[in-house]
Amino acid sequence: xxxxxxxxxxxxxxxxxxxxxxxxxxxxxxxxxxxxxxxxxxxxxxxxxxxxxxxxxxxxxxxxxxxxxxxxxxxxxxxxxxxxxxxxxxxxxxxxxxxxxxxxxxxxxxxxxxxxxxxxxxxxxxxxxxxxxxxxxxxxxxxxxxxxxxxxxxxxxxxxxxxxxxxxxxxxxxxxxxxxxxxxxxxxxxxxxxxxxxxxxxxxxxxxxxxxxxxxxxxxxxxxxxxxxxxxxxxxxxxxxxxxxxxxxxxxxxxxxxxxxxxxxxxxxxxxxxxxxxxxxxxxxxxxxxxxxxxxxxxxxxxxxxxxxxxxxxxxxxxxxxxxxxxxxxxxxxxxxxxxxxxxxxxxxxxxxxxxxxxxxxxxxxxxxxxxxxxxxxxxxxxxxxxxxxxx
Amino acid sequence: xxxxxxxxxxxxxxxxxxxxxxxxxxxxxxxxxxxxxxxxxxxxxxxxxxxxxxxxxxxxxxxxxxxxxxxxxxxxxxxxxxxxxxxxxxxxxxxxxxxxxxxxxxxxxxxxxxxxxxxxxxxxxxxxxxxxxxxxxxxxxxxxxxxxxxxxxxxxxxxxxxxxxxxxxxxxxxxxxxxxxxxxxxxxxxxxxxxxxxxxxxxxxxxxxxxxxxxxxxxxxxxxxxxxxxxxxxxxxxxxxxxxxxxxxxxxxxxxxxxxxxxxxxxxxxxxxxxxxxxxxxxxxxxxxxxxxxxxxxxxxxxxxxxxxxxxxxxxxxxxxxxxxxxxxxxxxxxxxxxxxxxxxxxxxxxxxxxxxxxxxxxxxxxxxx
Numbered sequence: 010x011x012x013x014x015x016x017x018x019x020x021x022x023x024x025x026x027x028x029x030x031x032x033x034x035x036x037x038x039x040x041x042x043x044x045x046x047x048x049x050x051x052x053x054x055x056x057x058x059x060x061x062x063x064x065x066x067x068x069x070x071x072x073x074x075x076x077x078x079x080x081x082x083x084x085x086x087x088x089x090x091x092x093x094x095x096x097x098x099x100x101x102x103x104x105x106x107x108x109x110x111x112x113x114x115x116x117x118x119x120x121x122x123x124x125x126x127x128x129x130x131x132x133x134x135x136x137x138x139x140x141x142x143x144x145x146x147x148x149x150x151x152x153x154x155x156x157x158x159x160x161x162x163x164x165x166x167x168x169x170x171x172x173x174x175x176x177x178x179x180x181x182x183x184x185x186x187x188x189x190x191x192x193x194x195x196x197x198x199x200x201x202x203x204x205x206x207x208x209x210x211x212x213x214x215x216x217x218x219x220x221x222x223x224x225x226x227x228x229x230x231x232x233x234x235x236x237x238x239x240x241x242x243x244x245x246x247x248x249x250x251x252x253x254x255x256x257x258x259x260x261x262x263x264x265x266x267x268x269x270x271x272x273x274x275x276x277x278x279x280x281x282x283x284x285x286x287x288x289x290x291x292x293x294x295x296x297x298x299x300x301x302x303x304x305x306x307x308x309x310x311x312x313x314x315x316x317x318x319x320x321x322x323x324x325x326x327x328x329x330x331x332x333x334x335x336x337x338x339x340x341x342x343x344x345x346x347x348x349x350x351x352x353x354x355x356x357x358x359x360x361x362x363x364x365x366x367x368x369x370x371x372x373x374x375x376x377x378x379x380x381x382x383x384x385x386x387x388x389x390x391x392x393x394x395x396x397x398x399x400x401x
Numbered sequence: 402x403x404x405x406x407x408x409x410x411x412x413x414x415x416x417x418x419x420x421x422x423x424x425x426x427x428x429x430x431x432x433x434x435x436x437x438x439x440x441x442x443x444x445x446x447x448x449x450x451x452x453x454x455x456x457x458x459x460x461x462x463x464x465x466x467x468x469x470x471x472x473x474x475x476x477x478x479x480x481x482x483x484x485x486x487x488x489x490x491x492x493x494x495x496x497x498x499x500x501x502x503x504x505x506x507x508x509x510x511x512x513x514x515x516x517x518x519x520x521x522x523x524x525x526x527x528x529x530x531x532x533x534x535x536x537x538x539x540x541x542x543x544x545x546x547x548x549x550x551x552x553x554x555x556x557x558x559x560x561x562x563x564x565x566x567x568x569x570x571x572x573x574x575x576x577x578x579x580x581x582x583x584x585x586x587x588x589x590x591x592x593x594x595x596x597x598x599x600x601x602x603x604x605x606x607x608x609x610x611x612x613x614x615x616x617x618x619x620x621x622x623x624x625x626x627x628x629x630x631x632x633x634x635x636x637x638x639x640x641x642x643x644x645x646x647x648x649x650x651x652x653x654x655x656x657x658x659x660x661x662x663x664x665x666x667x668x669x670x671x672x673x674x675x676x677x678x679x680x681x682x683x684x685x686x687x688x689x690x691x692x693x694x695x696x697x698x699x700x701x702x703x704x705x706x707x708x709x710x711x712x713x714x715x716x717x718x719x720x721x722x723x724x725x726x727x728x729x730x731x732x733x734x735x736x737x738x739x740x741x742x743x744x745x746x747x748x749x750x751x752x753x754x755x756x757x758x759x760x761x762x763x764x765x766x767x768x769x770x771x
Contacts, residue, residue, distance in 0.1 A: 316524075317482070321529060324433065386527065386529070387527045390523055390526050390527050391523075
């Protein structure tokens with residue numbers, strides 16, 4: 010009797026579906042082409058070639074050489090490898106207050122093990138002031154790690170300016186580009202970064218694969234010890250299907266840029282945003298004044314618990330989130346939004362809409378048809394909203 | 402099959418609420434499972450006197466896991482909603498403060514009033530559910546004649562939870578379902594088994610959910626230490642009912658009315674805690690007979706079966722969850738105060754506990770013992 014329900018997924022910053030072309034590319038490497046890429050024989054040669062082709066494809070997406078790409082298990086491992094691979098006790102690290110937990114908690118761990126970390130604040134739009142980074146420099150500063158695009162708001166950081174500051178000061182610059190890869194063009198040379206993390210599942214490859222760009226000449230202390238895989242920078246037999254998928258996803262991402270798919274996504278996001286702002290009162294877009302990736306919209310709905318709104322929408326077939334996937338169910342309001350100066354109440358009433366390559370105009374219309382009435386029902390039942398409405 | 406409704410079920414990960422979800426689903430309703438995340442057991446883990454690892458039952462990952470498994474088995478959407486902040490403000494803090502002032506709090510009633518049937522009921526309505534069902538053993542019925550929603554004792558008297566539910570308002574009752582009210586516990590377990598729920602034999606929870614092992618004194622120490630507060634010095638005198646000082650005590654929070662052990666004084670006849678005078682930091686002790694009182698006053702009352710107590714009424718009063726109930730006359734004695742006069746004096750009436758009034762099966766109302 011169960012009727013299949015229409016479901017629209019606008020939570021692509023949490024994870025993305027594997028594109029059909031990507032799935033097709035990786036599939037042979039589970040079965041017929043199963044070899045260990047380190048093996049001498051035919052089977053090994055076959056997978057080795059596939060891994061290296063993928064490396065070239067990822068390098069082409071980032072504007073670097075293939076030899077500068079280290080495959081990892083994902084964005085978190087890439088961030089950890091960059092941060093722990095370069096620092097030792099007594100050194101100073103510069104980061105920001107809006108980093109993903111993969112960077113933030115790595116920095117916290119560094120602090121606990123004898124490093125000092127400066128967290129540069131952001132302005133009301135969620136951007137780091139490059140001068141703030143410059144002022145944070147110390148003689149013993151080893152690395153600056155500041156993200157390229159924020160996962161909750163989509164706000165872009167001034168990475169090129171930060172890159173020049175790092176170059177002048179002769180310190181390493183790492184950027185977590187997990188939410189930027191595939192959404193905006195990345196050129197590691199122009200950004201002047203030494204290390205850059207990406208994650209497969211945020212760009213239509215599967216979960217469990219990622220990569221770290223490591224500029225030639227950078228000596229990283231490995232975190233995993235074992236064989237001499239990945240030029241001794243990351244031990245462990247390669248996840249060949251995952252790596253092949255990441256390579257294919259990088260190729261499709263470049264094609265999408267060329268096709269203008271990103272402008273299309275940006276247009277859909279703007280339409281979603283503008284319609285919500287005009288139809289629903291007491292709302293606003295977080296970080297709207299800053300440059301953002303084209304797929305993300307962080308919107309606050311005042312006097313609403315974001316958690317209840319996410320559930321109510323999910324029951325109607327629309328998947329969105331309150332913020333980072335990992336912080337739902339947590340008591341703390343988003344550290345990103347509060348760092349932007351937002352009140353905890355407003356932060357808790359924020360929803361993140363993030364579009365993906367699979368989304369269509371119909372998806373956006375479906376989402377819009379649900380949001381306004383659902384918000385109205387929640388507000389009707391909100392003691393806070395009724396109090397405010399009564400007094401105005 | 403009755404009419405299809407959208408019903409939220411408060412799922413704790415235990416047998417009772419899991420069975421409720423399975424029953425309602427089998428009846429064809431649109432069921433949404435909700436678990437409240439109320440307390441982070443990790444917060445106090447490792448504090449002095451607290452277990453290193455998380456052991457408590459409340460909001461443990463195991464319970465959420467069990468609830469999620471049930472939701473998956475019966476095929477319903479399931480969500481965890483976080484109400485830790487409100488729980489701490491409305492349940493944990495008052496619990497701590499009541500103990501520190503020498504009273505004996507019941508956090509379960511506070512949780513029902515402020516979380517389950519307030520916050521969670523609002524969430525249930527917000528997500529489009531008409532009603533909230535729980536695994537409580539109680540019954541709710543609309544009485545046409547009275548034009549009121551009634552709270553009634555369940556069929557399984559040994560599981561009766563109405564004592565903790567006296568605070569429910571008419572609006573709350575009108576949107577609440579207690580599907581286990583007409584069932585015996587063994588039937589519930591049997592039904593859980595029939596529905597293929599792996600947790601059919603899971604033991605019942607007994608203790609206060611956020612106090613591991615039920616040792617509330619250790620909990621107080623650990624919680625205050627975590628908050629950077631110290632246990633206030635409430636050491637003082639042990640006095641008799643005549644005011645004679647017979648000894649000293651280390652702090653009023655170590656005592657509850659009716660307690661006999663741990664008084665630290667040896668006398669011929671056994672002594673009991675009769676009263677705790679928080680302001681004077683005195684613990685009044687006396688013999689068995691002095692523990693009995695004929696009257697008590699309650700405040701912060703909630704009436705269910707009647708709108709107002711216009712004239713004195715004969716009821717059965719329970720002054721503790723496990724109290725068998727005693728006949729009494731209740732009458733309004735002041736604004737938001739009811740005077741309870743028992744036919745027979747009652748033993749160990751503890752301020753901070755609730756007095757709940759029954760007319761046979763029907764919960765008339767109740768309030769907090771002053």
